[in-house]
Amino acid sequence: MAETLRRPEHRYGNRPTMKDVAARAGVGLKTVSRVVNSEPGVTPDTERRVQEAIEALGFRRNDSARVLRKGRTASIGLVLEDLADPFYGPLSRAVEEVARDHGALLINGSSAEDPEREEELVLALCARRVDGLVIVPASQDHRYLEPELAAGVATVFVDRPAGRIEADAVLSDSFGGARDGVAHLIAHGHRRIGFIGDQPRIHTAAERLRGYRAAMAAAGLAVDESWVSLGTTDAGRVEAAATAMLDAPEPVTAIFAGNNRVTVTVVRVLARRSRQVALVGFDDLELADLLQPGLTVIAQDAAALGRTAAEFLFRRLEGGPEAPQRVVLPTTLIPRGSGELPPV
Amino acid sequence: MAETLRRPEHRYGNRPTMKDVAARAGVGLKTVSRVVNSEPGVTPDTERRVQEAIEALGFRRNDSARVLRKGRTASIGLVLEDLADPFYGPLSRAVEEVARDHGALLINGSSAEDPEREEELVLALCARRVDGLVIVPASQDHRYLEPELAAGVATVFVDRPAGRIEADAVLSDSFGGARDGVAHLIAHGHRRIGFIGDQPRIHTAAERLRGYRAAMAAAGLAVDESWVSLGTTDAGRVEAAATAMLDAPEPVTAIFAGNNRVTVTVVRVLARRSRQVALVGFDDLELADLLQPGLTVIAQDAAALGRTAAEFLFRRLEGGPEAPQRVVLPTTLIPRGSGELPPV
């Protein structure tokens, strides 16, 4: 009974510690530490005894304790919109690879496009003392991060810039990409072009809309506001928007879809219709080349975004203080058929 | 100079600690701890003074220290094949949601189908003292985990079972799904059916091949071994395999593709050919319904796999010791056209 009470409640399942190893090997704590960390200055014989004790006890160093003493956790946090979105898979993987090259682990979380959830996640990561953060922001206001930045948490924003603070950002050229895509439709004879995008508070959505307007203006085309629809990317909303544009008295003859979620739904809507409508989508999709007609897209390189952001982060972690930077990666127009259809 | 040397090298960017807060508020350390953790028994006035000090200093509790003392890290690890694979996105997200419901963070990593990398990752997570692990194994031999399991690290395998140890597993019905898919082709008149799958050491690949053979046998059809091709899922290998089967003197009239990576390549190969070949793929794909013909698949629910595995994990973490269990989730045949084409 007393025995039972004395046991320290089996923390971590009661794992052996360096102290246990030291006792079993008949050496001091520091010697065990030396062996575990492959530090020099241990006799082969001593080392062997320590190794045996480690094997026998099934010892594995507790990195939580190590981290507390050393000051760096060798982990970084990645907060994005939705891990399940095919756009973020390659981005996450790229961040992971860079982290791995630097001996760091990746803690991953989805904000679900909810600013409060983003903040909650980011601050939880700060409390865990991640060395740095890569953030695809949902929030518009990152002043909550100021104390953390001041305390030295390296932070790089990716896909969208930070709100109301100065911070590094790695972005795709949303404006230029959308402008090029819409200009492509115009070049193929379209005059009435619809734009269906994500919520306007999202930076990329606003930039792509700006690109759409710029292309229309450059061609001297007035935009009827009924051709523009911004909102959530759920299928019902997008379907309603597309249907309205297509069933108007003067229907659009082409649609520019603001991101991969929107494109998927628009393709489905168009597939059910007989009249031919041109389509260019922002973001590439797997199998896009196999649709009939092939899907013309403005492709961005999600892996390059992630890689660039993570490399930036580690450079910050190592390097001296410079002013925040912004990197913009180019997009690529991939014509496959749907964007080259003439107006009916 | 002496000043400089005395500074503790700006660990964590020199963040304030509870001790600093206590000093500033003129209270004891434990009182700060009470306020930070919303424990009862603090006068409103004292609490206010502490809160002010927290604000002023930009204090945020260091969870690394907390974890060391408390024994649980409130984090779980997820090791899978490739974060960038569209199959694993929804699975990861589902694990994340369950973790979040339990107040835990997710540390995520890709094994890249490399057993050594899996082991390295898993052991790094154990050293960080994650409370539990969800593993999509690349390795065939998990005896390296035995000391960790003995030490109480809860572990659930998902998508594929553990090798050479007893452990919980949540799987899809690979055997039954493949058998049903092949039976579906047979029911549509096919006799010469190809099977292109992943490497045979991967459990799901072996099970799906077994399902293929079972369906053929059940229909009294002999399998010509030139119809079966297992190996990596890179496009070159799969394309060569498909081409060989289709260009043989007695070509296959239908192909069963062992997973989403294989299916994508086979669809591309078939799209370039004039002769009509039936196709059923294991795993659903976005846009599969929009191909011509629509792609018939055996769908598995990746999110359900992740959710079930994570819920299992937390039940283990809370509950008493039971024998390892295996859960098998059903698959769904979704006919869309490609699997219903008759043989030529």
Place this chain on the structure above:
DNA sequence: CTGAAAGCGCTTACAG
């Protein structure tokens, strides 16, 4: 080559 002491930033157990 080796080890005892102090400390990382918290929480626990206890005493006032």
Place this chain on the structure above:
DNA sequence: CTGAAAGCGCTTACAG
């Protein structure tokens, strides 16, 4: 209601 002491499992700085 409040706080001093001990301890979580390591590493650091130092002494032998």
